Amino acid sequence: MRKIKAKVEAILVADQSDTFETRRLNEVDVEFGGIRGDRHFGMTAVADSRKPMYKRGTEILNRRQISILSMEECEEIARNLGIEEVKPEWLGANILLSGVPNFTTIGIGSRLLFEDEAGLLCEGENLPCKHPGEMIEKYNPEKVGVASAFVKAANKKRGIVCMVEKQGKIKVGDEVQILINDPEKPMQ
Amino acid sequence: MRKIKAKVEAILVADQSDTFETRRLNEVDVEFGGIRGDRHFGMTAVADSRKPMYKRGTEILNRRQISILSMEECEEIARNLGIEEVKPEWLGANILLSGVPNFTTIGIGSRLLFEDEAGLLCEGENLPCKHPGEMIEKYNPEKVGVASAFVKAANKKRGIVCMVEKQGKIKVGDEVQILINDPEKPMQ
Numbered sequence: 001m002r003k004i005k006a007k008v009e010a011i012l013v014a015d016q017s018d019t020f021e022t023r024r025l026n027e028v029d030v031e032f033g034g035i036r037g038d039r040h041f042g043m044t045a046v047a048d049s050r051k052p053m054y055k056r057g058t059e060i061l062n063r064r065q066i067s068i069l070s071m072e073e074c075e076e077i078a079r080n081l082g083i084e085e086v087k088p089e090w091l092g093a094n095i096l097l098s099g100v101p102n103f104t105t106i107g108i109g110s111r112l113l114f115e116d117e118a119g120l121l122c123e124g125e126n127l128p129c130k131h132p133g134e135m136i137e138k139y140n141p142e143k144v145g146v147a148s149a150f151v152k153a154a155n156k157k158r159g160i161v162c163m164v165e166k167q168g169k170i171k172v173g174d175e176v177q178i179l180i181n182d183p184e185k186p187m188q
Numbered sequence: 189m190r191k192i193k194a195k196v197e198a199i200l201v202a203d204q205s206d207t208f209e210t211r212r213l214n215e216v217d218v219e220f221g222g223i224r225g226d227r228h229f230g231m232t233a234v235a236d237s238r239k240p241m242y243k244r245g246t247e248i249l250n251r252r253q254i255s256i257l258s259m260e261e262c263e264e265i266a267r268n269l270g271i272e273e274v275k276p277e278w279l280g281a282n283i284l285l286s287g288v289p290n291f292t293t294i295g296i297g298s299r300l301l302f303e304d305e306a307g308l309l310c311e312g313e314n315l316p317c318k319h320p321g322e323m324i325e326k327y328n329p330e331k332v333g334v335a336s337a338f339v340k341a342a343n344k345k346r347g348i349v350c351m352v353e354k355q356g357k358i359k360v361g362d363e364v365q366i367l368i369n370d371p372e373k374p375m376q
Contacts, residue, residue, distance in 0.1 A: 032231065032232060032249065043220065043231055044220060047354075050376035051376065053299060053301060053307070053367060054305075054307065054354055058354060059354075059355070060307070060353050060354050061220065061309065061351060061352065061353040061354075063309075107371060108296050108297045108369070108371070108374065109296045109297075109311075109312060111241060113241060117242075119241070119242065119248070121249065121251075123297075124297060124374045124375075124376070125374060127374075127376055163249060164249065165248050165249040166235075166242055166246060166247075166248050166249075167247070179241060181296070183295060183296070183371060186296065186312045186313060186315075187312075188238040188239065188312070188315055
Protein backbone atom coordinates (compact mmCIF):
# COMPACT_ATOMS: atom_id res chain seq x y z
CA MET A 1 0.00 0.00 0.00
CA ARG A 2 1.38 3.34 -1.12
CA LYS A 3 1.49 6.32 1.31
CA ILE A 4 1.49 10.00 0.31
CA LYS A 5 1.75 13.11 2.48
CA ALA A 6 -0.49 16.12 1.91
CA LYS A 7 -1.27 19.39 3.70
CA VAL A 8 -4.59 20.98 4.64
CA GLU A 9 -4.70 24.38 2.89
CA ALA A 10 -8.28 25.31 3.72
CA ILE A 11 -11.38 24.05 5.52
CA LEU A 12 -14.78 25.16 4.33
CA VAL A 13 -18.41 24.64 5.26
CA ALA A 14 -21.62 25.00 3.24
CA ASP A 15 -23.94 26.20 5.98
CA GLN A 16 -26.02 28.76 4.13
CA SER A 17 -29.45 27.55 3.07
CA ASP A 18 -29.57 29.26 -0.32
CA THR A 19 -26.24 28.20 -1.89
CA PHE A 20 -23.70 25.39 -2.05
CA GLU A 21 -20.91 28.01 -1.88
CA THR A 22 -18.71 27.36 1.15
CA ARG A 23 -17.06 29.72 3.70
CA ARG A 24 -13.70 29.22 5.41
CA LEU A 25 -12.98 27.98 8.93
CA ASN A 26 -9.67 27.47 10.75
CA GLU A 27 -10.64 24.05 12.05
CA VAL A 28 -13.59 21.73 12.18
CA ASP A 29 -14.77 18.67 14.08
CA VAL A 30 -15.83 15.89 11.75
CA GLU A 31 -18.45 13.51 13.14
CA PHE A 32 -19.96 10.31 11.76
CA GLY A 33 -22.11 11.86 9.01
CA GLY A 34 -19.73 14.69 8.16
CA ILE A 35 -19.60 18.31 9.36
CA ARG A 36 -22.58 19.26 11.51
CA GLY A 37 -24.41 22.21 9.93
CA ASP A 38 -23.06 21.50 6.46
CA ARG A 39 -25.62 20.84 3.73
CA HIS A 40 -24.17 17.37 3.15
CA PHE A 41 -24.21 16.30 6.82
CA GLY A 42 -25.96 13.04 7.64
CA MET A 43 -25.54 9.27 7.71
CA THR A 44 -28.25 9.11 5.06
CA ALA A 45 -29.29 11.37 2.21
CA VAL A 46 -31.85 11.25 -0.61
CA ALA A 47 -30.99 9.63 -3.93
CA ASP A 48 -30.51 12.18 -6.70
CA SER A 49 -29.72 11.96 -10.42
CA ARG A 50 -26.25 10.57 -9.65
CA LYS A 51 -27.91 7.35 -8.42
CA PRO A 52 -30.11 6.15 -11.27
CA MET A 53 -30.33 2.68 -9.68
CA TYR A 54 -32.58 4.11 -6.93
CA LYS A 55 -35.83 6.07 -7.16
CA ARG A 56 -35.20 9.79 -6.77
CA GLY A 57 -35.84 10.92 -3.23
CA THR A 58 -35.28 7.47 -1.69
CA GLU A 59 -33.35 7.50 1.61
CA ILE A 60 -29.91 5.97 1.01
CA LEU A 61 -26.54 5.83 2.72
CA ASN A 62 -24.75 9.19 2.43
CA ARG A 63 -21.36 8.69 0.81
CA ARG A 64 -20.94 12.38 -0.10
CA GLN A 65 -20.48 13.64 3.46
CA ILE A 66 -17.28 15.60 2.83
CA SER A 67 -15.81 16.75 -0.48
CA ILE A 68 -12.10 17.38 -0.96
CA LEU A 69 -10.19 19.23 -3.68
CA SER A 70 -6.51 19.64 -4.41
CA MET A 71 -5.00 23.10 -4.86
CA GLU A 72 -2.96 21.91 -7.84
CA GLU A 73 -6.02 20.50 -9.62
CA CYS A 74 -7.97 23.73 -9.02
CA GLU A 75 -5.10 25.55 -10.73
CA GLU A 76 -5.27 23.09 -13.63
CA ILE A 77 -9.03 23.62 -14.02
CA ALA A 78 -8.44 27.40 -14.04
CA ARG A 79 -5.79 27.02 -16.75
CA ASN A 80 -8.12 24.80 -18.78
CA LEU A 81 -10.83 27.47 -18.51
CA GLY A 82 -8.48 30.38 -19.22
CA ILE A 83 -9.26 32.15 -15.96
CA GLU A 84 -7.04 33.31 -13.11
CA GLU A 85 -8.30 31.01 -10.39
CA VAL A 86 -10.94 28.51 -9.36
CA LYS A 87 -11.76 28.95 -5.69
CA PRO A 88 -12.73 25.85 -3.68
CA GLU A 89 -15.69 27.88 -2.38
CA TRP A 90 -17.19 27.89 -5.88
CA LEU A 91 -17.00 24.09 -6.09
CA GLY A 92 -18.68 23.59 -2.72
CA ALA A 93 -15.62 21.86 -1.29
CA ASN A 94 -15.05 21.19 2.42
CA ILE A 95 -11.30 20.63 2.40
CA LEU A 96 -8.54 21.91 0.12
CA LEU A 97 -5.31 19.88 0.13
CA SER A 98 -1.93 20.39 -1.51
CA GLY A 99 0.93 18.08 -2.37
CA VAL A 100 -0.75 15.11 -4.05
CA PRO A 101 -0.22 14.54 -7.78
CA ASN A 102 -3.47 13.49 -9.54
CA PHE A 103 -5.33 13.67 -6.25
CA THR A 104 -8.73 12.93 -7.81
CA THR A 105 -7.57 9.47 -8.84
CA ILE A 106 -6.47 8.18 -5.37
CA GLY A 107 -9.35 5.72 -5.64
CA ILE A 108 -12.24 4.37 -3.66
CA GLY A 109 -11.20 2.74 -0.37
CA SER A 110 -8.19 5.02 0.12
CA ARG A 111 -7.88 6.67 3.53
CA LEU A 112 -6.98 10.19 4.66
CA LEU A 113 -5.60 10.32 8.20
CA PHE A 114 -5.29 13.70 9.95
CA GLU A 115 -2.98 14.84 12.78
CA ASP A 116 -5.65 14.73 15.47
CA GLU A 117 -6.73 11.24 14.37
CA ALA A 118 -9.74 12.05 12.25
CA GLY A 119 -9.99 9.52 9.41
CA LEU A 120 -11.84 9.93 6.12
CA LEU A 121 -12.64 7.16 3.68
CA CYS A 122 -12.54 7.96 -0.05
CA GLU A 123 -15.81 6.95 -1.75
CA GLY A 124 -14.50 7.84 -5.19
CA GLU A 125 -14.10 10.80 -7.46
CA ASN A 126 -16.62 13.60 -7.62
CA LEU A 127 -17.87 13.68 -11.20
CA PRO A 128 -18.13 17.28 -12.40
CA CYS A 129 -21.66 18.61 -13.05
CA LYS A 130 -22.72 21.98 -14.43
CA HIS A 131 -23.59 23.84 -11.21
CA PRO A 132 -20.02 24.73 -10.15
CA GLY A 133 -19.49 25.93 -13.74
CA GLU A 134 -22.38 28.34 -13.30
CA MET A 135 -20.85 29.55 -10.03
CA ILE A 136 -17.49 30.10 -11.75
CA GLU A 137 -19.27 32.08 -14.48
CA LYS A 138 -21.02 34.21 -11.86
CA TYR A 139 -17.56 35.35 -10.66
CA ASN A 140 -16.14 35.59 -14.21
CA PRO A 141 -19.03 37.15 -16.17
CA GLU A 142 -16.67 38.36 -18.92
CA LYS A 143 -15.70 34.74 -19.81
CA VAL A 144 -18.40 33.51 -22.15
CA GLY A 145 -18.90 29.75 -22.13
CA VAL A 146 -17.08 29.00 -18.85
CA ALA A 147 -20.16 27.43 -17.28
CA SER A 148 -20.61 24.86 -20.04
CA ALA A 149 -16.85 24.22 -20.38
CA PHE A 150 -16.48 23.28 -16.72
CA VAL A 151 -17.51 19.61 -16.94
CA LYS A 152 -14.77 18.86 -19.49
CA ALA A 153 -12.18 21.17 -17.90
CA ALA A 154 -12.64 19.51 -14.50
CA ASN A 155 -12.66 15.89 -15.72
CA LYS A 156 -10.54 13.78 -13.29
CA LYS A 157 -9.62 16.99 -11.41
CA ARG A 158 -12.76 17.73 -9.41
CA GLY A 159 -11.63 15.93 -6.26
CA ILE A 160 -13.25 13.20 -4.21
CA VAL A 161 -16.11 12.57 -1.81
CA CYS A 162 -15.62 10.90 1.57
CA MET A 163 -17.38 9.32 4.52
CA VAL A 164 -16.11 9.93 8.03
CA GLU A 165 -14.49 6.72 9.25
CA LYS A 166 -13.14 8.10 12.53
CA GLN A 167 -14.28 11.26 14.29
CA GLY A 168 -11.80 14.03 15.15
CA LYS A 169 -10.59 17.55 14.56
CA ILE A 170 -9.13 18.78 11.26
CA LYS A 171 -7.10 22.00 11.23
CA VAL A 172 -5.66 24.25 8.52
CA GLY A 173 -1.96 23.36 8.28
CA ASP A 174 -2.49 19.70 9.30
CA GLU A 175 -0.26 17.14 7.71
CA VAL A 176 -2.38 14.40 6.15
CA GLN A 177 -1.27 10.86 5.53
CA ILE A 178 -3.02 9.32 2.54
CA LEU A 179 -3.10 5.52 2.31
CA ILE A 180 -3.72 4.55 -1.32
CA ASN A 181 -5.97 1.52 -1.72
CA ASP A 182 -4.59 -1.07 -4.13
CA PRO A 183 -7.54 -3.01 -5.62
CA GLU A 184 -5.25 -6.02 -6.14
CA LYS A 185 -4.25 -6.05 -2.46
CA PRO A 186 -7.12 -4.14 -0.87
CA MET A 187 -6.92 -2.54 2.55
CA GLN A 188 -9.59 -3.87 4.87
CA MET B 189 -20.73 -0.59 -16.11
CA ARG B 190 -21.16 -4.37 -16.26
CA LYS B 191 -24.29 -6.06 -14.84
CA ILE B 192 -24.49 -9.64 -13.58
CA LYS B 193 -27.46 -11.60 -12.28
CA ALA B 194 -27.24 -13.74 -9.15
CA LYS B 195 -29.63 -15.67 -6.92
CA VAL B 196 -30.04 -15.69 -3.13
CA GLU B 197 -29.44 -19.29 -1.99
CA ALA B 198 -29.46 -18.68 1.76
CA ILE B 199 -29.85 -15.94 4.36
CA LEU B 200 -28.12 -16.34 7.71
CA VAL B 201 -27.79 -14.42 10.95
CA ALA B 202 -25.15 -14.52 13.69
CA ASP B 203 -27.35 -13.78 16.68
CA GLN B 204 -25.85 -16.11 19.27
CA SER B 205 -23.56 -14.42 21.76
CA ASP B 206 -20.95 -17.15 21.99
CA THR B 207 -20.14 -17.85 18.33
CA PHE B 208 -19.88 -16.25 14.88
CA GLU B 209 -21.59 -19.30 13.41
CA THR B 210 -24.80 -18.29 11.64
CA ARG B 211 -28.28 -19.85 11.43
CA ARG B 212 -30.66 -19.80 8.45
CA LEU B 213 -33.67 -17.56 7.86
CA ASN B 214 -36.13 -17.43 4.95
CA GLU B 215 -36.00 -13.67 4.69
CA VAL B 216 -34.58 -10.69 6.50
CA ASP B 217 -35.04 -6.92 6.67
CA VAL B 218 -31.78 -5.08 6.22
CA GLU B 219 -31.56 -1.67 7.88
CA PHE B 220 -28.92 1.02 7.82
CA GLY B 221 -26.27 -0.70 9.93
CA GLY B 222 -27.02 -4.23 8.73
CA ILE B 223 -29.25 -6.97 10.19
CA ARG B 224 -30.66 -6.04 13.61
CA GLY B 225 -29.61 -8.65 16.18
CA ASP B 226 -26.60 -9.81 14.14
CA ARG B 227 -23.21 -9.50 15.79
CA HIS B 228 -22.03 -7.15 13.02
CA PHE B 229 -25.03 -4.79 13.23
CA GLY B 230 -24.30 -1.10 13.68
CA MET B 231 -23.34 2.08 11.85
CA THR B 232 -20.10 2.03 13.86
CA ALA B 233 -17.89 -0.73 15.23
CA VAL B 234 -14.58 -0.95 17.08
CA ALA B 235 -11.32 -1.08 15.16
CA ASP B 236 -9.70 -4.52 15.28
CA SER B 237 -6.48 -5.99 13.91
CA ARG B 238 -7.73 -5.55 10.33
CA LYS B 239 -7.41 -1.78 10.76
CA PRO B 240 -3.83 -1.15 11.88
CA MET B 241 -4.16 2.56 11.00
CA TYR B 242 -6.44 3.05 14.02
CA LYS B 243 -5.92 2.24 17.69
CA ARG B 244 -7.58 -1.04 18.61
CA GLY B 245 -10.96 -0.44 20.18
CA THR B 246 -11.47 2.97 18.57
CA GLU B 247 -15.02 3.63 17.33
CA ILE B 248 -15.00 3.69 13.52
CA LEU B 249 -17.47 3.46 10.66
CA ASN B 250 -18.73 -0.12 10.29
CA ARG B 251 -18.07 -1.36 6.76
CA ARG B 252 -18.49 -5.04 7.67
CA GLN B 253 -22.24 -4.91 8.28
CA ILE B 254 -23.16 -7.82 6.04
CA SER B 255 -20.92 -10.54 4.63
CA ILE B 256 -21.72 -12.41 1.44
CA LEU B 257 -20.35 -15.64 0.01
CA SER B 258 -20.85 -17.42 -3.29
CA MET B 259 -21.91 -21.05 -3.41
CA GLU B 260 -19.42 -21.78 -6.20
CA GLU B 261 -16.51 -20.33 -4.22
CA CYS B 262 -17.49 -22.32 -1.10
CA GLU B 263 -17.28 -25.42 -3.28
CA GLU B 264 -13.83 -24.34 -4.52
CA ILE B 265 -12.60 -23.81 -0.95
CA ALA B 266 -13.88 -27.28 -0.03
CA ARG B 267 -12.06 -28.82 -3.01
CA ASN B 268 -8.88 -26.93 -2.05
CA LEU B 269 -9.18 -28.34 1.48
CA GLY B 270 -10.08 -31.85 0.35
CA ILE B 271 -13.35 -31.90 2.26
CA GLU B 272 -16.91 -32.51 1.13
CA GLU B 273 -18.34 -29.08 1.81
CA VAL B 274 -17.77 -25.69 3.39
CA LYS B 275 -21.01 -24.40 4.87
CA PRO B 276 -21.64 -20.65 4.86
CA GLU B 277 -22.59 -21.01 8.54
CA TRP B 278 -18.99 -21.91 9.36
CA LEU B 279 -17.70 -18.74 7.70
CA GLY B 280 -20.11 -16.47 9.55
CA ALA B 281 -21.78 -15.36 6.33
CA ASN B 282 -25.12 -13.54 6.12
CA ILE B 283 -25.99 -14.20 2.50
CA LEU B 284 -25.09 -17.03 0.12
CA LEU B 285 -25.40 -16.24 -3.60
CA SER B 286 -25.02 -18.34 -6.73
CA GLY B 287 -24.33 -17.55 -10.35
CA VAL B 288 -21.43 -15.10 -10.23
CA PRO B 289 -18.01 -16.20 -11.51
CA ASN B 290 -15.17 -14.97 -9.25
CA PHE B 291 -17.71 -13.30 -6.97
CA THR B 292 -15.09 -12.21 -4.40
CA THR B 293 -13.44 -9.93 -6.96
CA ILE B 294 -16.51 -7.85 -7.92
CA GLY B 295 -14.72 -4.92 -6.31
CA ILE B 296 -15.29 -2.09 -3.88
CA GLY B 297 -18.05 0.28 -4.95
CA SER B 298 -20.05 -2.43 -6.73
CA ARG B 299 -23.74 -2.64 -5.85
CA LEU B 300 -26.09 -5.56 -5.13
CA LEU B 301 -29.75 -4.72 -5.79
CA PHE B 302 -32.45 -7.09 -4.50
CA GLU B 303 -36.00 -7.69 -5.72
CA ASP B 304 -37.68 -5.76 -2.92
CA GLU B 305 -35.33 -2.80 -3.46
CA ALA B 306 -32.78 -3.41 -0.72
CA GLY B 307 -29.37 -2.20 -1.92
CA LEU B 308 -25.96 -3.29 -0.58
CA LEU B 309 -22.68 -1.56 -1.31
CA CYS B 310 -19.56 -3.72 -1.66
CA GLU B 311 -16.78 -2.52 0.65
CA GLY B 312 -14.30 -5.00 -0.73
CA GLU B 313 -13.24 -8.57 -0.29
CA ASN B 314 -13.23 -10.30 3.06
CA LEU B 315 -9.64 -11.39 3.65
CA PRO B 316 -9.56 -14.90 5.12
CA CYS B 317 -8.39 -15.20 8.72
CA LYS B 318 -7.83 -18.34 10.78
CA HIS B 319 -11.09 -18.45 12.80
CA PRO B 320 -13.34 -19.92 10.08
CA GLY B 321 -10.58 -22.49 9.50
CA GLU B 322 -10.89 -23.55 13.13
CA MET B 323 -14.67 -23.82 12.70
CA ILE B 324 -14.22 -25.99 9.59
CA GLU B 325 -11.83 -28.23 11.55
CA LYS B 326 -14.37 -28.53 14.37
CA TYR B 327 -16.77 -30.10 11.85
CA ASN B 328 -14.03 -32.12 10.11
CA PRO B 329 -11.91 -33.36 13.03
CA GLU B 330 -10.45 -36.18 10.91
CA LYS B 331 -8.85 -33.67 8.51
CA VAL B 332 -5.56 -32.69 10.12
CA GLY B 333 -4.29 -29.24 9.13
CA VAL B 334 -7.54 -27.89 7.69
CA ALA B 335 -7.61 -24.96 10.13
CA SER B 336 -4.22 -23.66 9.12
CA ALA B 337 -4.78 -24.38 5.40
CA PHE B 338 -7.92 -22.27 5.27
CA VAL B 339 -6.31 -18.85 4.75
CA LYS B 340 -4.56 -19.99 1.57
CA ALA B 341 -7.43 -22.20 0.36
CA ALA B 342 -9.88 -19.31 0.66
CA ASN B 343 -7.68 -16.62 -0.91
CA LYS B 344 -9.87 -14.51 -3.26
CA LYS B 345 -12.79 -16.87 -2.58
CA ARG B 346 -13.95 -15.78 0.87
CA GLY B 347 -16.59 -13.35 -0.37
CA ILE B 348 -17.18 -9.68 0.37
CA VAL B 349 -18.34 -7.34 3.11
CA CYS B 350 -21.04 -4.73 2.53
CA MET B 351 -22.76 -1.68 3.97
CA VAL B 352 -26.52 -1.25 3.58
CA GLU B 353 -27.10 1.52 1.06
CA LYS B 354 -30.87 1.17 0.86
CA GLN B 355 -33.12 -0.57 3.40
CA GLY B 356 -35.43 -3.37 2.35
CA LYS B 357 -36.31 -7.05 2.51
CA ILE B 358 -34.09 -9.83 1.16
CA LYS B 359 -35.62 -13.27 0.55
CA VAL B 360 -34.26 -16.71 -0.29
CA GLY B 361 -34.79 -17.14 -4.05
CA ASP B 362 -34.46 -13.41 -4.83
CA GLU B 363 -32.88 -12.47 -8.09
CA VAL B 364 -30.03 -10.05 -7.45
CA GLN B 365 -28.71 -7.53 -9.94
CA ILE B 366 -25.02 -6.83 -9.39
CA LEU B 367 -23.64 -3.59 -10.83
CA ILE B 368 -19.88 -3.95 -11.18
CA ASN B 369 -17.95 -0.77 -10.37
CA ASP B 370 -15.36 0.14 -13.01
CA PRO B 371 -12.57 2.13 -11.29
CA GLU B 372 -11.83 3.88 -14.61
CA LYS B 373 -15.44 5.01 -14.97
CA PRO B 374 -16.66 4.83 -11.38
CA MET B 375 -20.30 4.69 -10.42
CA GLN B 376 -21.28 7.57 -8.17
